Amino acid sequence: MTTTTKIALAGNPNSGKTTLFNHLTGSRQHVGNYPGVTVEKKEGVYNAHGKKVHIIDLPGTYSLTAYSEEEVVARDFLVTEKPQVVINIADAANLERNLYLSCQLFELGIPTVLALNMIDAARDRGITIDAARLEELLGLPVVPIIARSGQGTVELMDRAIAVAREPRTWQPVSISYGDDLDNLLLEMETEIETAAFLTDTYPARWTAIKYIESDQQIIAKGQACNPELAAELTARVAAVADHLQQTMDTYPEAVIADHRYGYIKSILKQGVIRQQFDPARLFASDRIDMVVTNRFLGPLIMVAVLLGLYHLTFTYGKPLQDVLTMVFGWLGAGVDHLLPAGHLKSLLVSGIIAGVGGVLSFVPLIMLMFAGIAVLEDSGYLARVAFMMDRVFRIFGLHGSSVMAYIISGGIAGGCAVPGVMATRTLRSPKERIATLLTAPLMNCGAKLPVLALLTGTFFTQNKAQFLFLLTLLAWVVALLMAKLLRSTVLRGASTPFVMELPPYRLPTFKGLAIHTWEKTWQYIRKAGTVILGISILLWAAMTFPGLPAEREAQFESQRQAIMQTHTADTTQVSQAALGTLTAARNLEALQHSLAGRLGIALEPLSRLAGFDWRTNIALVGGFAAKEVIISTLGTAYSLGETNPESSASLSQALAADPAWNPVTAMAGIVFIMFYAPCLVTVACIIREAGSWKWGLFSMAFNTAAAFALAVAIFQAGNAMGLGG
Amino acid sequence: MARIPLRKMKKNQSGTITAVKVGGEMGRRLREMGLVPGTVITVQGRAPLYDPVALRVLGSTLTLRNNEAEFIEIEVADLATDG
Ligand SMILES: Nc1nc2c(ncn2[C@@H]2O[C@H](COP(=O)(O)OP(=O)(O)OP(=O)(O)O)[C@@H](O)[C@H]2O)c(=O)[nH]1
Numbered sequence: 001m002t003t004t005t006k007i008a009l010a011g012n013p014n015s016g017k018t019t020l021f022n023h024l025t026g027s028r029q030h031v032g033n034y035p036g037v038t039v040e041k042k043e044g045v046y047n048a049h050g051k052k053v054h055i056i057d058l059p060g061t062y063s064l065t066a067y068s069e070e071e072v073v074a075r076d077f078l079v080t081e082k083p084q085v086v087i088n089i090a091d092a093a094n095l096e097r098n099l100y101l102s103c104q105l106f107e108l109g110i111p112t113v114l115a116l117n118m119i120d121a122a123r124d125r126g127i128t129i130d131a132a133r134l135e136e137l138l139g140l141p142v143v144p145i146i147a148r149s150g151q152g153t154v155e156l157m158d159r160a161i162a163v164a165r166e167p168r169t170w171q172p173v174s175i176s177y178g179d180d181l182d183n184l185l186l187e188m189e190t191e192i193e194t195a196a197f198l199t200d201t202y203p204a205r206w207t208a209i210k211y212i213e214s215d216q217q218i219i220a221k222g223q224a225c226n227p228e229l230a231a232e233l234t235a236r237v238a239a240v241a242d243h244l245q246q247t248m249d250t251y252p253e254a255v256i257a258d259h260r261y262g263y264i265k266s267i268l269k270q271g272v273i274r275q276q277f278d279p280a281r282l283f284a285s286d287r288i289d290m291v292v293t294n295r296f297l298g299p300l301i302m303v304a305v306l307l308g309l310y311h312l313t314f315t316y317g318k319p320l321q322d323v324l325t326m327v328f329g330w331l332g333a334g335v336d337h338l339l340p341a342g343h344l345k346s347l348l349v350s351g352i353i354a355g356v357g358g359v360l361s362f363v364p365l366i367m368l369m370f371a372g373i374a375v376l377e378d379s380g381y382l383a384r385v386a387f388m389m390d391r392v393f394r395i396f397g398l399h400g401s402s403v404m405a406y407i408i409s410g411g412i413a414g415g416c417a418v419p420g421v422m423a424t425r426t427l428r429s430p431k432e433r434i435a436t437l438l439t440a441p442l443m444n445c446g447a448k449l450p451v452l453a454l455l456t457g458t459f460f461t462q463n464k465a466q467f468l469f470l471l472t473l474l475a476w477v478v479a480l481l482m483a484k485l486l487r488s489t490v491l492r493g494a495s496t497p498f499v500m501e502l503p504p505y506r507l508p509t510f511k512g513l514a515i516h517t518w519e520k521t522w523q524y525i526r527k528a529g530t531v532i533l534g535i536s537i538l539l540w541a542a543m544t545f546p547g548l549p550a551e552r553e554a555q556f557e558s559q560r561q562a563i564m565q566t567h568t569a570d571t572t573q574v575s576q577a578a579l580g581t582l583t584a585a586r587n588l589e590a591l592q593h594s595l596a597g598r599l600g601i602a603l604e605p606l607s608r609l610a611g612f613d614w615r616t617n618i619a620l621v622g623g624f625a626a627k628e629v630i631i632s633t634l635g636t637a638y639s640l641g642e643t644n645p646e647s648s649a650s651l652s653q654a655l656a657a658d659p660a661w662n663p664v665t666a667m668a669g670i671v672f673i674m675f676y677a678p679c680l681v682t683v684a685c686i687i688r689e690a691g692s693w694k695w696g697l698f699s700m701a702f703n704t705a706a707a708f709a710l711a712v713a714i715f716q717a718g719n720a721m722g723l724g725g
Numbered sequence: 726m727a728r729i730p731l732r733k734m735k736k737n738q739s740g741t742i743t744a745v746k747v748g749g750e751m752g753r754r755l756r757e758m759g760l761v762p763g764t765v766i767t768v769q770g771r772a773p774l775y776d777p778v779a780l781r782v783l784g785s786t787l788t789l790r791n792n793e794a795e796f797i798e799i800e801v802a803d804l805a806t807d808g
Pocket residue numbers: 011012013014015016017018019020059060117118119120121145146147148149378379506507508509512
């Protein structure tokens with residue numbers, strides 16, 4: 001028996017690959033990563049009349065060069081895993097461009113079936129394609145389909161499986177590249193064949209073409225395999241390149257691209273495409289664009305849409321989040337009730353339930369946010385936003401698409417950096433993408449807001465709203481400047497070409513949105529269950545151990561007994577208050593004694609420069625885990641016992657009364673909290689999305705250093721000007 | 726007929742690409758999107774800050790930054806250039 005049938009899906013971005021994949025595999029899919037890169041790997045199972053067929057969704061690419069991770073992943077998969085057949089999905093309304101990728105598959109020689117997708121959309125545009133004629137000209141099965149409704153997909157799969165069953169070797173197609181290159185290719189091919197140079201993996205002519213295109217990956221492999229021949233091939237290519245430069249003022253790779261398009265045009269001209277309308281005719285999509293990207297209306301509509309998305313998310317997400325917070329609160333209280341006092345209870349309640357619950361309570365917000373982004377992305381609007389914003393963002397070394405990540409992270413105050421960092425996936429160029437995901441967490445996310453509001457409310461009582469608005473602006477300025485700094489230092493490099501497609505506006509399907517949203521939300525939940533769980537436990541331990549020495553505990557206990565003894569019916573109130581004070585004092589001392597407390601105290605000499613004392617330090621250290629923790633830790637540190645962010649009035653009074661706090665300290669604190677290390681969930685996301693630990697550590701160290709420098713500057717300057725009073 | 730860089734084209738003006746004078750990654754990205762000699766393009770519009778530019782190419786819409794459009798040479802009918 002043969003092994004299981006393996007079919008790969010390849011196609012341009014936006015050709016409907018994901019839609020087809022979802023249709024074929026339904027819920028039987030698995031999303032992972034290709035080893036070592038952040039490119040998503042999707043696999044699924046298709047049920048072909050009772051037989052299982054393995055389907056792999058390759059990343060969407062326009063070409064198979066070595067310029068982007070996606071392209072390298074796609075072609076490495078094809079040559080190393082050798083799927084029995086590739087289904088090449090092409091957008092029928094845009095066939096000429098889509099066939100450019102197909103040409104490269106033909107040259108590789110892998111058995112291919114061409115799926116002409118979106119024939120419904122093409123028909124609406126007056127384009128009809130003679131699939132039978134195309135099949136005859138290309139010599140491979142061509143099946144028209146509508147991935148969205150599933151029409152034609154059964155036939156597509158039947159034909160693909162039939163191809164997969166044929167025992168056959170790869171048959172590379174030779175495209176003519178003009179006299180100069182054809183001669184060169186022929187010579188190179190012979191040399192490659194005789195030396196068996198990389199021929200176990202790649203067809204000889206294909207390797208030769210890659211040398212002409214100066215493909216870095218193949219050149220490196222060639223160098224490792226046979227340095228002499230590699231040098232020889234490079235020299236040959238260089239000679240012809242010189243010749244082309246002198247005679248025609250062009251590049252070898254340009255000649256190759258031109259001839260590929262020439263080959264495509266020659267095929268399409270033979271009665272394959274019938275165009276009913278003038279190609280320059282304006283379609284509905286173009287009409288919408290006339291308004292939506294209009295010089296004056298465009299920006300206004302964009303602001304309205306983004307505000308609307310933000311508003312919807314928080315109007316509907318916040319109450320759900322509150323419900324979840326409440327449920328975890330009850331859960332905590334329940335466990336509190338059931339278990340005897342001790343470390344186990346403390347771990348369960350303060351460590352696990354509070355930590356994981358805090359993260360899980362973000363799920364509704366994240367889900368809504370992703371649903372919103374999915375709508376914007378699937379409808380095609382997101383590409384327009386990138387188009388409109390690119391000029392501004394480019395100044396700072398970013399890309400038009402960076403705007404989305406900023407806004408989601410809290411660019412309008414009160415987002416969340418976790419989905420923000422994940423939203424950078426829409427950016428295709430690595431340097432701009434990393435610069436974006438490192439700076440997006442500088443925005444004022446929803447977890448920082450309560451702390452900022454508390455400090456603002458306590459020390460800047462006049463113009464509170466304006467002040468918060470100024471803080472939002474400050475976040476943008478700092479984020480953009482940081483991006484500029486990163487892009488001119490560690491992430492230096494020319495911006496990648498902006499060449500981007502503005503897909504026609506399409507109505508998103510419910511199924512597509514649901515799958516999209518669920519996939520991303522699930523990744524987040526999984527993280528909460530693993531990484532965050534571990535971190536919560538660690539943080540809990542740091543704030544609990546080492547515990548107070550036994551004799552101190554005994555002293556507190558005897559004081560407690562003393563209060564209880566003097567307690568009579570009339571003095572209930574007094575003794576209750578006394579007990580409260582005692583517990584608070586004990587908690588404070590325990591915190592001071594713990595690892596986290598000692599760290600806070602140890603850091604004091606340094607943090608004094610910015611005006612922070614040891615209590616603030618503990619709160620800020622706790623804030624590494626989640627910014628929400630800052631207020632509750634400050635509460636503990638200020639001996640308030642149980643402080644929840646909703647009723648921070650007493651904490652506000654305590655801060656106002658503490659001589660260490662004044663408007664200058666508050667401003668330094670606000671700035672530090674806004675810009676220091678992102679919370680641990682975000683760091684985990686950064687590591688995942690940037691593909692290396694390095695960037696996660698970098699963001700913690702770099703942001704903290706920068707925030708501290710700013711805070712010190714504010715504190716010192718403020719005091720020098722005598723504002724600290 | 727006149728040859729001008731794409732960057733100088735006006736809104737709604739059409740022309741045929743005669744050369745793409747850049748190699749490397751940028752050249753490749755432009756070519757794989759169908760911007761090769763012989764392709765007919767129409768300038769569809771510009772972003773609010775005049776950059777990037779949106780083009781109609783082979784039935785789809787592409788966007789390019791002005792500094793990328795600089796490398797593309799277009800043959801346009803004389804009439805439209807001074808319009
Ligand atoms: N009219 C029509 N629309 C389709 C069809 N197939 C897919 N679409 C739509 O085309 C858009 C893009 O589809 P996707 O499946 O996300 O495309 P993709 O190739 O996976 O794109 P990337 O995720 O960017 O790689 C979606 O809005 C789909 O709903 C079809 O057969 N007809």
